Amino acid sequence: MTIHSAQPVLDVRHLSTHIGTRAGTVKAVDDVSFSVRPGEIMGLVGESGSGKSMTAYSLMRLLDALAKVVAGSVLLNGRDLLQASEEAMRQLRGNDIAMIFQDPMMTLNPVLRIDTQMIEAVRAHEDVSVAVARAMARETLARVGIASPDERLLAYPHQFSGGMRQRVAIAIALLNKPDLIVCDEPTTALDVTIQGQILYEMQTLCRESGTALIWITHDLSVVAGLADTVAVMYAGRIVESGSVQDVLRSPRHPYTHGLIASSPSNNRRGEALKQIPGATPSLLNLPSGCAFRTRCERATEICASDPPFEAIDGRTLRCFHPIVDAGGAHG
Amino acid sequence: MTAFLLRRLIQSIVVLIAMSLLVFIALHAIGNPIDILLSPDADQAERARTISAFGLDQPLWQQYFYFAKQALHGDLGRSFSFGTPALQLIAERLPATLELAIAAILIAIVLGVPLGLWAGLRPHGIAGKSIMTISILGFSLPTFWVGMMLIMLFAVHLGWLPSGGRGETASLFGVQVSFLTWDGLRHLLLPAFNLALFNIALVIRLTRAGAQEALLQDYVRFARAKGLRPARIVGVHVLKNILIPVITVVALQFGSIIAFAIVTESIFAWPGMGKLIIDSVRVLDRPVIVAYLMLTAILFVAINLVTDLLYAALDPRVRLTDAKG
Amino acid sequence: MEETITLLAQETTHAPPESPLQRFLRNYLASRIALCGSVLLIAIVLAAIFAPWLAPQNPYDLSQVDILDARLPPGAQASANASMNNAHGSMTYLLGTDEQGRDMLSAILYGLRISVTVGVASTIVALAIGLVLGLIAGYAGGRVDAFIMRIADLQLAFPPILVALILLALMGPGIGKIIVALIAVQWAYYARTARGAALVERQKEYIEAARGLGLSSLRIAFRHLLPNCLPPVIAIAALQIASAISLEATLSFLGLGLPVTEPSLGLLIANGFEYLLSGRYWISLFPGIALVVTVVAINLVADQLRDVLNPRLQTQ
Amino acid sequence: MAERAIPESETPLLALRDVSKRFVKPADAIDRVARAFGAGKPAEVVHAVDRVSLDIRRGEVVGLVGESGCGKSTLGRMAVGLHTLSSGTRQWQGDDIDAMPAARQRALRLAMQMIFQDPYASLNPRLRVDAIVGEAPVAHGLVPRAQRSDYVAELLQRVGLDPALARRFPHQFSGGQRARIGIARALAVKPELLVCDEAVAALDVSIQAQVLNLFMRLRDELDLTYLFISHDLGVVRHIADRVVIMYLGRIVESAPADELFAHPNHPYTIGLLASAPTLEVKKIAFQPVAGEMPSPLHPPSGCHFHPRCPHAMPRCRVEQPLLKEVAPQHFSACHLNDS
Amino acid sequence: ADLKIALAADVSSLDPHYLNIAPNVAFASHLFDALVNVDADGHLVPGLAVSWKPIDATTWEFKLRHGVKFHDGSPFTADDVIFSLDRPATLTRSPGPFTSYTKQIVAKQIVDPYTVRLKTATPYGPLALDMSAIFIVSKKAAEHATTDDFNSGRALIGTGPLKFVSFRRGERIVLKRNDDYWGEKAEWDKVTFRIITSAAPRLAALLAGDVDVIEAVPTADIARLKTDPRFHVEQKISWRTIFWHLDQLDRPSPYITDKSGKPLAANPLRDPRVRAAISMAIDRRALVDRTMEGQAVPASNIVAPGILGYNAALPVEKYDPQGAKKLLADAGYPDGFAITLHGPSDRYINDRQIVQTVAQFLNHVGISASVETLPLSVYFGKARTGAFSMSLLGWGTLAADFGLRTLLGTPDPAIGWGSWNWGRYSNPQMDKLVHASLASVDQQARDTYAQQAMAVALRDHAVIPLHYQYATWAMRKGLRYTARTDEFTFAHQFHADAPMQKASALK
Ligand SMILES: Nc1ncnc2c1ncn2[C@@H]1O[C@H](COP(=O)(O)OP(=O)(O)OP(=O)(O)O)[C@@H](O)[C@H]1O
Ligand SMILES: Nc1ncnc2c1ncn2[C@@H]1O[C@H](COP(=O)(O)OP(=O)(O)OP(=O)(O)O)[C@@H](O)[C@H]1O
Ligand SMILES: [Mg+2]
Ligand SMILES: [Mg+2]
Secondary structure (H helix, E strand, O other): OOOOOOOOOEEEEEEEEEEEEOOEEEEEEEEEEEEEOOOOEEEEEEOOOOOHHHHHHHHHOOOOOOEEEEEEEEEEOOEEHHHOOHHHHHHHEOOOEEEEOOOHHHHOOOOOOHHHHHHHHHHOOOOOOHHHHHHHHHHHHHHOOOOOHHHHHOOOHHHOOHHHHHHHHHHHHHOOOOOEEEEEOOOOOOOHHHHHHHHHHHHHHHHHHOOEEEEEEOOHHHHHHHOOEEEEEEOOEEEEEEEHHHHHHOOOOHHHHHHHHHOHHHOOOOOOOOOOOOOOOOHHHOOOOOOOHHHOOOOOHHHHOOOOOEEEOOEEEOOOOOOOOOOOOOO | OHHHHHHHHHHHHHHHHHHHHHHHHHHHHHOOHHHHHOOOOOOHHHHHHHHHHOOOOOOHHHHHHHHHHHHHOOOOOEOOOOOOEHHHHHHHHHHHHHHHHHHHHHHHHHHHHHHHHHHHHOOOOHHHHHHHHHHHHHHHOOHHHHHHHHHHHHHHHOOOOOOOOOOOOEEEOOEEEOOOOHHHHHHHHHHHHHHHHHHHHHHHHHHHHHHHHHHHOHHHHHHHHOOOOHHHHHHHHHHHHHHHHHHHHHHHHHHHHHHHHHHHHHHOOOOOHHHHHHHHHHOOOHHHHHHHHHHHHHHHHHHHHHHHHHHHHHOOOOOHHHOOO | OHHHHHHHHHHHHHOOOOOHHHHHHHHHOOOHHHHHHHHHHHHHHHHHHOHHHHOOOOOOOOOOOOHHHOOOOOOEEOOHHHHHHOOOOOOEEOOOEOOOOOEHHHHHHHHHHHHHHHHHHHHHHHHHHHHHHHHHHHHHOHHHHHHHHHHHHHHHHOOHHHHHHHHHHHHOOOHHHHHHHHHHHHHHHHHHHHHHHHHHHHOOHHHHHHHHOOOOHHHHHHHHHHHHHHHHHHHHHHHHHHHHHHHHHHHHHOOOOOOOOOOOHHHHHHHHHOOOOOOOOHHHHHHHHHHHHHHHHHHHHHHHHHHHHOOOOOOO | OOOOOOOOOOOOOEEEEEEEEEEEOOOOHHHHHHHHOOOOOOOOEEEEEEEEEEEEOOOOEEEEEEOOOOOHHHHHHHHHOOOOOOEEEEEEOOEEHHHOOHHHHHHHHHHEEEEOOOOOOOOOOOOOHHHHHHHHHHHOOOOOHHHHHHHHHHHHHHOOOOHHHHHOOHHHOOHHHHHHHHHHHHHOOOOOEEEEEOOOOOOOHHHHHHHHHHHHHHHHHHOOEEEEEOOOHHHHHHHOOEEEEEEOOEEEEEEEHHHHHHOOOOHHHHHHHHHOOOOOOOOOOOOOOOOOOOOOOOOOOOOOOHHHOOOOOHHHHHOOOOOEEEEOOEEEOOHHHHO | OEEEEEEOOOOOOOOOOOEOOHHHHHHHHHHOOEOEEEOOOOOEEEOOEEEEEEEEOOEEEEEEOOOOEOOOOOEOOHHHHHHHHHHHHHOOOOOEOOHHHOOOEEEEEEEEOOEEEEEEOOOOOOHHHHHOOOEOOOHHHHOOOOHHHHHHOOOOOOOOOEEEEEEEOOOEEEEEEOOOOOOOOOOOOEEEEEEOOOHHHHHHHHHOOOOOEEEOOOHHHHHHHHHOOOEEEEEEEEEEEEEEEEOOOOOOOOOEEOOOOOEOOOOHHHOHHHHHHHHHHOOHHHHHHHHOOOOEEEOOOOOOOOOEOOOOOOOOOOOOHHHHHHHHHHOOOOOOOEEEEEEEOOOOOOHHHHHHHHHHHHHHOOOEEEEEEEOHHHHHHHHHOOOOOEEEEEEEOOEHHHHHHHHHOOOEOOOOEOOOOOOOOOOHHHHHHHHHHHHOOOHHHHHHHHHHHHHHHHHOOOEEEEEEEEEEEEEEOOEEEOOOOOOOOOHHHEEEOOHHHHHHHHO
């Protein structure tokens, strides 16, 4: 399924984003590199606060005033987004690179009708008549599985259920046939059955249109079913990335390993779960070197210095003591 | 909807009854209007005769019941000092006050929303900070003082605008209004601005707070992610969401604007209800006070109603029956 | 058990204990403008409290005031006659005198005292009444709620000026009475706000948890609900103090405020108002400036309070 | 920790019999007048829980699973007495709770405690940890005031928190620690039954495991019984002895956990299990359940699931299927079982 | 030419018989005449009656003016007079009726169309004065008219120098010249009255050129206006005397205590020495110069100079704080006492300040005086019941016997005496003199009696007069006004002194 040959649509190199807060500088994204090829689905996994959303906002240049990209480059089809002018970036957003957010309740403007919100998205990029734009909107709504789209176009967001709203948001993202869609936990707030439907549909749509996806989630099992490649973030850094099979079947970073091992489905029923000790550290006072070392069984003194970001066997890894042969996480 | 209207109706009737009762008791306790209005040359017998001619010598509850009976027939009595039906008096003055209040609200919105937006979008700029500082003055300066300053500056020193009064009016659907004539408009400007001052500050603050909050919302981020132009994001997505609280609050302010018109009207010699009511309180002209309160209470209820309707019109999420009752 | 131990060790080193008060202060003091406002406000309050010691004259003691010194411009010297009456001997009227010959500086200091007392006292009592009623309404709901809120509506439908007008006409002038009038005018705002907050807080799980623990309603309402409903109410209260001071000034202007011999700032302005056009600016201007500075300081503090107390803007 | 066998015959610790919960928008006088005149809307009734019977035996962990809005929380609140019952009865070891003397009811109220989902909203932000945990036992006289801090320290220790943190406020804790405080608060009144409403849903994956382990440890140490509400099938499968599946206010299936995951019977259960993503790397190949859950304001007739059911028959539209034992201890409410 | 005048008080009704308050009366004078008019000095001059005289002790005869036309062109006759005199009594729903001026008349007789006789029950001297208060309306226009008809202008037909054009209540009234007026015709084609009740804005309107004339100029601004070349100020001592009523009832006075706040056994104000002491403690010069900014003159009577019954022999009380202290000591109050002075707010010029200044003076002689000012709505009602110890009142009248009867006559509802005797002063000697004065149809005798009564009352210190205030008008340069003692603003008595010059100056 993965298309290794093509040029990446998106190539992120050494991206760092810092947030200046009262309490100090937060390195929300720290030296993050990855790439996505056309039609490929990349899962970006990590726990709350690990910098997933910040990475996405950095790509889209949608950061808040306090946050700044301090280093790195984001190449979309070879063009560095971070160098583009604000207007050029605006034209790219929604047109070449689209984004969907987590909370379907909040992403649609509650006081504007669906058709307004869809038509404006078309007309922001293409000089077409309202009628044409409406036709496109209707067609796209139908594609994401919304029944009687004509009627639904006239509705307000609150008249939809959560799942439907997320479909509308997906439809808006698809409107201008972008090359890449960044999805920031779009199904986290939804029920399992609805999530199942949306995952299935997204997969189909991408396959049909060749759109690449970045799927942000904290749920490894979603990635397992959906993505081609996966990158695992911890405290602002990607600690491990590679194809889904490789990473999930034989995680090599102790954190990835810990995560997979602590999943109930990898444990015997009723027995104590394997757990990663400690809590996710605050980004404000990270331990030096490897941020995971205080929770890591394998940590040694060397971990106090920054581990290199290495490519080994078709995956990348940021660890001094990778698990060489885990023999699968299923203990 | 019917139930909603019915509820409002019953509530307002209760409010009206309670209000008229309170006024009756209060004014009775304050004093006797005849003592103020009666000519100094009148003797005790004349005083007694006059008091009984107005029924003021009767027990209060009898006076109230008489009033209530008449009120049910739409008669709120005649003003003591004007000798004119109180309702007619109020009705004569109502348009002037309403016009002033509406003008004030429009000024507040027209000036307040853009300034507030500006301050909200650029909270750290010099302009934004100055706007906020000046808006504090709007809250803190006493209306009467500012009014006098405005007169001194624009009427006395610069001579640009008249110092007070209502000026020429034109008839609109049988109601005399100022804003249709140039002269009337000139007369309207200063008092309306004076009355608007507090509300400009309020709208600036509401708008700024709203803008800052809206900017944090995902829908704004989503709009940016769609590649919309900033003008559209601010002008449509942000503004429409801000307008909901702004319009609601401002509409609810309408009541207090009318109340504070008392001060503005006496400074600018604006012939509205406010001046009438303060004169009436001075001479304990009960029918006028009662009629005024009734009217403002009805107005208040109506404004609440309109606000709810507006709210529903602006905010699709609100259904009427859900509105606070 | 060992997993918990490691966890604890880390946490203790990371977050030093900080009480809400400390956190509040830290957030509060973060803004320079608010800091200025607070310093100003403290200075004003101190000036008000220590007015009798700071003021060169007791402007409320008519035997110290001399009509022969009426309307002297700033910097004028007191006449011999007036100095004789004055406890401090000969004096200079730094800010001039008013139409009774009161030293404006003293009058402003004393007036500040009254204005601040009126503003603060009326606000505190109105807040207490409104808070309790609002909490009861919000927590009890149903008929109690409807009853309390209808009374509040009634109150809100009365134009505040008229209420104060009628009450003052009824009771006569006096600080206590003007405070009562202002309380009557204000309590409903607090009741509404407190009820709104109570309705929101009541939904929260910690209230449900308290119910689940079998705690009494009274305890839940006042120990759990009340402290959490306080911030929005306090934020509007701070603003309301300013507006109470303004309202008192307006009432004084309408001739319905305080006793004329004990002028508040508002009454000083209202008295001096007549002299605006005749060039004797100091009678109205200086108290005007004092009022504006006071109200601005309160507003600055109130704004910052509102920002800091607003849970949505609160930093962790 | 070994699997334990729960004797079936024993009287359940808590039994809910035919309980229902209807939420009605309260109609005031004016609404009633309006309605009498034919204006106004009919009262809006939400059947959040519709004639549900549930037995929880001592020492058992019952998992309650279902989609958002299906009535899980409502049922949990009814179990601990935070919601009154619209109909039905609640029995504690066979005795009807509502018929008990008030004092006993109060005591029982403490015997059943709830652990909430949101680790932020469920702790009073203005109280210190020792007050949060220690208030109720002192108020109820379980612990003398003087011994409060010792008691709190002991509880904090038990849930894995440093007693030195007792003077802190909730905002100074991480999500996982807050969850522990919530648990300590519940344990403070010595409950026998804990209703955990999505108690780990808000936690990070790595923390979730810690808290789940804590639950299991406490169960052994304190001999607790759990009603464990969750939408995460993986979690429920891991912790529960018996799993109950709810759909739109009704129980559609109930079975011992192994049995349920191995042989789901109800079409909804089957769809649900298929929808749940797993760590196995395999592409999603189909939409397991089509459509969305209908609004509880206007539930479908007959079997609530029929509009989404791939096997729906005409009968499903009119007749409500009842729970039937399809295997030992395995109940399911589906007409397919009749054919 | 047009004239714009800012009035300080609202005209509440255009019906000249509805409510007897100054603004209404002043306004009605433009449209209507009375039988007897009052000139600028407060003297009675022929109005619609060219002459009047008593023909016996209880009968007055009025000769009416010939050739007078109402605004609608109909002629003025005795019928109109009788109708107008009858009308006040028919307006039973008036809160301030004009019947005080008609109640003495027991019979009216038309001798011929231009002669009217009015009979009183007892000899009654001030009848002509009473007649100056009743406006003559057209019987034809007013016979079936209601007050509302007057307000709408329909019945507003008089003989006055100006005619009605329009009325916007509370805002403005427009009048135009009556070209057929029997007397001196108004100089203005059109007169606009604007109601601007607040003093500062009223002045601002003049400064801004929005109006030509303002009445009731605040004392604070008079000095400046006088020196401003753009404006002109006219002044006259007003008929209004400002004085203190003193509680003289035989019981502890409600607002007097000893200095520690304990009630006193007796009412010190009953002691004439205490009253005199209070009067001597007041520095009227300073009061007038400072508090009134020179816009008043110290008073010795309770009527203004020039008014019938004014006793020029009475001196203004000399300021003598030492003497006051001594008198107090003599009266048994060497340490003074505590008293609250009451006054209205915003009724008389600078009333609040006056009360405070007097309190200052009292403090300086050891009486600790505090101040309470009340809105009018409360003040009069309370004062009437004798609720205050010392209360400020301003009184304007054109005859001293009238004033003394009402203010200081021994209260007696049966004959209508002492209705404003708040302090319940009572002196049979004074009562007798006032009686004699009122019963004198001979105006000379009347004046003498009244002066004697005045002397009796003031020697008793029955009240403590403070000052006569100035009535002040300010107008743009080029206008002249004969200032009136009754404080009325009459548009038709404004004159342009050099219209040509002004027109050219504008170019
Ligand atoms: N405006 C901000 N100010 C300060 N810190 C911020 C801000 N926004 C985000 N952060 C911090 O940046 C880090 C990364 O945040 P981000 O939102 O990218 O996390 P995430 O991985 O998306 O988490 P989640 O799963 O909760 O969405 C977090 O530690 C967060 O606390
Ligand atoms: N207090 C209430 N008033 C009215 N309706 C309510 C109330 N509480 C719950 N409901 C309704 O009852 C139904 C069941 O709610 P409940 O909270 O029990 O669902 P749930 O299964 O816990 O959902 P979730 O997974 O989202 O927590 C929902 O439709 C909800 O809207
Ligand atoms: Mg995120
Ligand atoms: Mg729930």
